Amino acid sequence: MQSTSPAFKDNARDALADQQLQKALQNVKSGFIGKRAKARDRLPEFDDLRDASRDIKNHTLANIDFYLERYEEKVTESGGQVHWAATAEEARAMILKICRDVDARVVTKGKSMISEEIALNAHLEEAGLDVVETDLGEYIIQLRKEAPSHIIAPAVHLTKDQVEADFRHHHKDLPDERPLSEPTQLVAEARQMLRQRYLEADVGITGANFLVAETGTSIIVTNEGNGDLTQTLPKVHIVIASLEKIVPNLEDATTILRVLARSATGQEFSSYTTFSTGPRRAEDPDGPEQYHVVLLDNGRSEMLGSEFQDMLRCIRCGACMNHCPVYHAVGGHAYGWVYPGPMGAVLTPSLIGVDEAGQLPNASTFCGRCEAVCPMRIPLPKMMRHWREREFERHLSPKAVRAGLGFWAFFARRPELYHRIAGWKMRALAAFGRSKGRFDALPFTGGWTKHRDFPAPQGKTFQQLWAEKQTGGGRR
Amino acid sequence: MAETRPRIGLFVTCLVDLMRPSVGFAAVKLLEQAGCEVAVPRAQTCCGQPAYNSGDRADTKAIAEQVIAAFDGFDYVVAPSGSCASMIKKHYPGLFTDDPPLRAKAEDLAERTFELVSFLTDVLNVEAVESSFSGAVTYHDSCSGLRELGVETQPRKLLNTLTGVEIREMEESNVCCGFGGTFCVKYPDISNKMVTNKAAFVAASGADTLLAGDLGCLMNMAGKLQRQGVAVQVRHVAEVLADMTHEPAIGQPAIGEAADEESIAS
Numbered sequence: 001m002q003s004t005s006p007a008f009k010d011n012a013r014d015a016l017a018d019q020q021l022q023k024a025l026q027n028v029k030s031g032f033i034g035k036r037a038k039a040r041d042r043l044p045e046f047d048d049l050r051d052a053s054r055d056i057k058n059h060t061l062a063n064i065d066f067y068l069e070r071y072e073e074k075v076t077e078s079g080g081q082v083h084w085a086a087t088a089e090e091a092r093a094m095i096l097k098i099c100r101d102v103d104a105r106v107v108t109k110g111k112s113m114i115s116e117e118i119a120l121n122a123h124l125e126e127a128g129l130d131v132v133e134t135d136l137g138e139y140i141i142q143l144r145k146e147a148p149s150h151i152i153a154p155a156v157h158l159t160k161d162q163v164e165a166d167f168r169h170h171h172k173d174l175p176d177e178r179p180l181s182e183p184t185q186l187v188a189e190a191r192q193m194l195r196q197r198y199l200e201a202d203v204g205i206t207g208a209n210f211l212v213a214e215t216g217t218s219i220i221v222t223n224e225g226n227g228d229l230t231q232t233l234p235k236v237h238i239v240i241a242s243l244e245k246i247v248p249n250l251e252d253a254t255t256i257l258r259v260l261a262r263s264a265t266g267q268e269f270s271s272y273t274t275f276s277t278g279p280r281r282a283e284d285p286d287g288p289e290q291y292h293v294v295l296l297d298n299g300r301s302e303m304l305g306s307e308f309q310d311m312l313r314c315i316r317c318g319a320c321m322n323h324c325p326v327y328h329a330v331g332g333h334a335y336g337w338v339y340p341g342p343m344g345a346v347l348t349p350s351l352i353g354v355d356e357a358g359q360l361p362n363a364s365t366f367c368g369r370c371e372a373v374c375p376m377r378i379p380l381p382k383m384m385r386h387w388r389e390r391e392f393e394r395h396l397s398p399k400a401v402r403a404g405l406g407f408w409a410f411f412a413r414r415p416e417l418y419h420r421i422a423g424w425k426m427r428a429l430a431a432f433g434r435s436k437g438r439f440d441a442l443p444f445t446g447g448w449t450k451h452r453d454f455p456a457p458q459g460k461t462f463q464q465l466w467a468e469k470q471t472g473g474g475r476r
Numbered sequence: 477m478a479e480t481r482p483r484i485g486l487f488v489t490c491l492v493d494l495m496r497p498s499v500g501f502a503a504v505k506l507l508e509q510a511g512c513e514v515a516v517p518r519a520q521t522c523c524g525q526p527a528y529n530s531g532d533r534a535d536t537k538a539i540a541e542q543v544i545a546a547f548d549g550f551d552y553v554v555a556p557s558g559s560c561a562s563m564i565k566k567h568y569p570g571l572f573t574d575d576p577p578l579r580a581k582a583e584d585l586a587e588r589t590f591e592l593v594s595f596l597t598d599v600l601n602v603e604a605v606e607s608s609f610s611g612a613v614t615y616h617d618s619c620s621g622l623r624e625l626g627v628e629t630q631p632r633k634l635l636n637t638l639t640g641v642e643i644r645e646m647e648e649s650n651v652c653c654g655f656g657g658t659f660c661v662k663y664p665d666i667s668n669k670m671v672t673n674k675a676a677f678v679a680a681s682g683a684d685t686l687l688a689g690d691l692g693c694l695m696n697m698a699g700k701l702q703r704q705g706v707a708v709q710v711r712h713v714a715e716v717l718a719d720m721t722h723e724p725a726i727g728q729p730a731i732g733e734a735a736d737e738e739s740i741a742s
Contacts, residue, residue, distance in 0.1 A: 013665050325652045329669040363663055365656025365670075366529065367619040388531030397531065401662075405527060409535035412490075412521045413542065419518065426494050437729035438702055447661030451668035452699030455495065455727035462488050462497035466516050 001119045001147060003352055005336035008359035015330040024159045025331050028150070032322035035266025036373065043262065053256045054377045057313035060247055061304065067213040067246045068295070074216025078278025080291035088118035091296050095120060095205070095238055096127055098292055102236055104129060104202035110220060110227035111135035112207030113151055113316060114240045114296055116338045117351070120205070132197045134226035136190050143170050149332030151339065152264050152318040157331045160186065187224075194226070204230040204288070208241035209260065209315065211293070214249035217277040218293065221260065221270035228274050237276065237288035242296045244312040256315060259375035264317040299351045307386045311346050313376040320370035320380060326363055335360055342370035342380040349387050358396055361387035419463045430459040482600075484512045485550035487543070487564070487589070489557045490522035491691040492712075496726065499691060502718035503556040503592050509718075510600045512552075519546040523555075523563040529657055533571070540568050544581050552599070553589040556714050557690045558621015561591040566624050591621055592714055593689055597630040603637070607719035610640025614683035615713070616674070616697065617650040618690035631689060631713050641716070646681035648673070655696040671700040679706050685725075687713040698726040 004011060015021055040046045060067055072082040085091035091114075099107060107129050109115065121131045121142070133142040137154035141147065143166050148154030155163070164180045167189055179185055206227050208218040218239045220227045231237045247253050261267040280287030303309055321327040321341025332340030337357065339347050345360040354361075361384035370380045391397050411418040433439055433456025441449045448454055460468075484507050492499045504514045524539035543564065547553045555561040565586045572579040596602040613635065621627035628650075635641050654660060654670025661667075674697055678686050686701070686708050688694050698710035709725035724730055 009663070009665075012663070016665055016669055325654070325670050325673075326663075326666055329666050363659075363666065365619065365652050365654065365659045365667075367652035367656070368623040369619075369652070372623050385529060385531065388529065389533055390531070392531030392533075401530065401658075405530050405532055405535070409527055409532070409539070412524070412527075413535070413538050415519045415521050415542070415546075418521045422494055434730045437724060438699070438727040440703070445661075447664040448699070450664055451703065452671065452696065453702045453727055455695055455698055457495045458497055458723060460497065462493040462500040463516070463518060465497050465501070467518075 001116065001338055003337040003348075003356055005348060005352070005357040005359055008334060008336055008363060011334035011336055012330040012363075015334045020159060020162065021157055021331055024157050024162075025328055028153075028156055028322060029328055031153075031156075032265065032318075036263060036319060036322070037266075039262035039266040039268065042268075043258075046259065046262065049255060049259050050375050050377055053259050053315075053375060054313060056247060056252045056255060057244075057376060060252075061244065061309060061312055064243065064246065064304065067248055068243065071211055071213040071216055071246055074213070075278065075291075075293055076216075078216050078291075079281075080216065080278045080293060082293045082295055085294055085296045086298070088296070088298050091118045091240065091294050091298070092120060092123040094294050095240065096124060098236060098238055098290075099124065099129060099203050100127075102202055102290070104236070106130045106132065106197065106200045107203045107205060108132045108134050108198055108201040108230045108234065109138070109204070110206035110222065110230040111138050111154070112205065112240055113148070113338060114207055114242055115205065116148060117242075117298065118240075118296065120240070132194070132201070134194050134198070134224075134230050135222070136187055136224055136226075139190055139194065140166060143167075147333065147338070149340065150318060150321060151316050151341075151343075157333060198229045198233050201230075201234040203236040203238060204232075204234040205238045205240060206231050208239050208245050210253045210256070211241055211246045212248075212250055212253055213246055215277060217250070217275050219253055219257075219273065219275050221257070221273050223265075223267075223271045225272050228272060231274070231276055231288065232286050235288055236290040236292070237279070239276075239291075239293045240296065241293065242298065243300050244314075256375075260315055260317055263319040263373065263375040303350050308346065308350050308383055310378050311343070311350065311383060313378055314343055314347070315376060316343075317375060319373045319375065323369045323373050325367065325369070326365070342384070343378075346378075346380055346383045346387070354387055354390055354394075355396060358387070358391050361385075362391075419461065423461050423464050426457045426461050427459060430457045433457070481511055481513045482551040484514045485547045485553045486514055486516045487520060487523070487547070487553050487555035487560060488516060489555055489560045489691065491695070492556055495695065496691055496712065496723075498720060498723040499556050499712040499714055502712070502714040502720040503554065505718040505720060506592065506596060506605070506714060507554060509605070510596055510602050512600070515550070517546040523560040525559065525563050525657055528563065528567065537571050540571055540582065541578065544568070544578070544585050547585060547588075548581075550588065552595065553585065554592050554595050555589070556592045556712065557692075558591045558618050558625050558627050559690050559692065561589055562620040562624040564589045591625050591627050591689065593634065593717070594621075594625060594627045594630045597633060602634070605634050605637060605717045605719075607638050607716060608640065609638060609716045609719060609721050611685050612642045612644050612683045613685045613687050613716070614644050614646045614678060614681040615649060616646070616653060616678075616686060616688040616693060618688050618693045619652050621689050622650055627689060631687070631717075634717055635687075635713070638716070644681045644683040646677040646683070648677055653693045653697050655693045657692065660696060667696075668700075671696055675700045675704060675706060678708055683708065685709045685711060685716075687711055687716060689713050694726055702727050
């Protein structure tokens with residue numbers, strides 16, 4: 001997927017002016033925050049589970065080579081095959097080859113952010129395959145030829161009126177009088193359209209929330225059951241997952257599952273938690289004939305051992321963006337690539353480069369709400385700051401910013417000079433602003449005064465007044 | 477009694493120093509009332525956050541070293557800001573991972589450093605203050621103080637001891653106001669959206685005064701409320717707790733010089 005991250009500011013401005021989007025974004029706040037808080041409050045050991053989950057992933061990342069090899073052995077033992085993809089390009093080629101080897105025409109897909117990351121749909125479609133997204137949100141945005149705007153709620157940028165209009169436009173057999181104003185009616189309509197496609201599919205592709213080293217199992221969580229139909233009905237099941245999805249054993253997976261849905265949607269557990277291990281065995285009533293896992297690196301092994309390693313603990317629950325005031329303001333598309341919100345602000349520069357995605361870790365007030373809700377206790381603001389440091393070291397930050405900072409730091413590092421100059425400046429500014437108490441415009445403060453007044457200083461600086469007080473002078 | 481008085485180094489913060497010294501004097505008054513001896517080292521300017529959050533490690537470290545040296549020897553270092561206190565308390569030690577002696581000094585300073593209001597309640601065990609201030613107030617929880625230092629109940633607890641004060645909680649009091657230091661000028665449109673939301677919640681609370689513990693956030697919110705023509709007074713919580721509200725509220729004209737509201741509310 002081609003990024004528009006360098007145009008983040010323009011994207012943000014457009015998003016802020018988009019009334020429909022702003023209306024839809026209200027649902028992020030109202031739909032997720034309170035539900036997560038309730039789920040957390042209902043589980044006294046929630047914070048202990050967060051610690052345990054963090055520790056599991058830290059242990060796994062410290063020994064990731066061991067666990068990945070063990071995982072591959074177990075997948076092979078159960079009759080499946082693991083394909084190691086260093087890059088997005090390799091992963092796309094591997095998946096296309098598997099599809100071609102079985103002369104596939106129709107491919108169904110469960111929700112997978114990795115598939116977005118490697119831009120899989122476009123690649124398969126160019127090769128002539130018919131690709132069908134089966135997750136409701138993904139299905140909607142596929143109709144609209146859009147990218148997801150949220151990692152667990154891909155169509156959260158849309159109102160239900162927009163979805164109704166899309167269905168009426170694309171579903172030719174849909175009678176005008178059929179009501180479609182309620183979410184349940186929209187779900188029923190999508191289900192009906194998708195049912196036939198499941199049966200036609202030659203290959204089913206799903207992502208993975210976990211890969212279990214002990215058993216060679218992949219786990220997905222869904223709320224619609226579409227993942228199960230995607231992976232059991234076609235003759236080939238391909239799992240596409242990135243390296244860091246690995247956990248040592250089933251107990252580890254279930255520990256993290258206890259914080260995943262609670263953090264994401266506020267559910268105790270997702271409606272479906274599906275474990276799949278290898279292809280159909282002789283005694284199984286159903287299941288695929290072939291089971292493939294495409295394991296994607298795409299920059300992640302570079303993060304190991306770096307100051308960004310903690311990001312590899314991420315389980316893609318979306319809690320960080322659900323609680324992010326910047327995400328609430330501009331939505332996911334403004335971020336310009338696959339992963340939005342705070343997790344995207346850290347991960348995107350790792351995957352596509354800070355030259356391309358440097359805006360994202362800058363567009364944060366460091367309010368810390370993301371870290372406060374992250375089930376894996378990822379220090380997101382700290383890592384955004386690390387990206388700013390990398391930018392600064394490489395002289396990627398804007399020249400004016402560097403110059404201003406240098407000017408300020410020169411004085412901040414020389415207290416006596418600073419106090420003298422500050423004293424003059426503040427008195428002058430105070431004299432100008434005294435009658436109104438504030439300014440509606442000032443030189444060099446356009447970013448501030450475009451939207452808000454700037455208060456006038458009181459007059460003398462604290463240091464001046466304090467010095468006067470110490471020497472017996474008056475307070476004013 | 478006098479020999480056991482804790483010696484406090486006041487970290488004034490750059491914004492209080494430049495913009496609103498009355499907050500600094502309110503902090504001094506509160507600390508002295510609680511039995512402290514307060515000094516103000518002159519070798520302080522800023523905690524270094526503008527450099528730190530812009531990725532400029534070298535200047536951050538130089539400023540941090542300056543602060544560490546300036547506040548050597550005090551029993552406690554207190555700042556009328558959660559953000560600056562947190563910078564010293566939570567972030568300074570990490571700047572010196574490759575320099576063990578300085579790291580030790582940074583950790584020592586971190587242990588002694590506190591945000592003003594939580595220092596009063598949690599360290600000095602101040603149970604109540606006296607102030608003639610009266611009115612309906614709403615309190616904004618600034619991010620660093622709230623999430624890095626756990627400042628949430630402490631200011632409300634002290635405000636509740638004032639007979640003339642009624643707290644009217646606003647919705648989303650713990651959501652960022654959009655200031656974020658340089659963020660508000662680097663991303664003015666997003667910041668504007670955030671502070672617009674905040675201003676609406678402040679107005680809806682019905683309070684006549686907005687309080688918080690960080691001057692940056694207060695200037696941002698005051699600037700928005702005034703641009704919108706909302707008649708809410710904005711003050712640092714220390715001014716109210718110290719009964720030092722004789723100075724005009726943030727962005728208000730000096731006494732006797734009434735502002736022309738119409739021309740400001742554009």
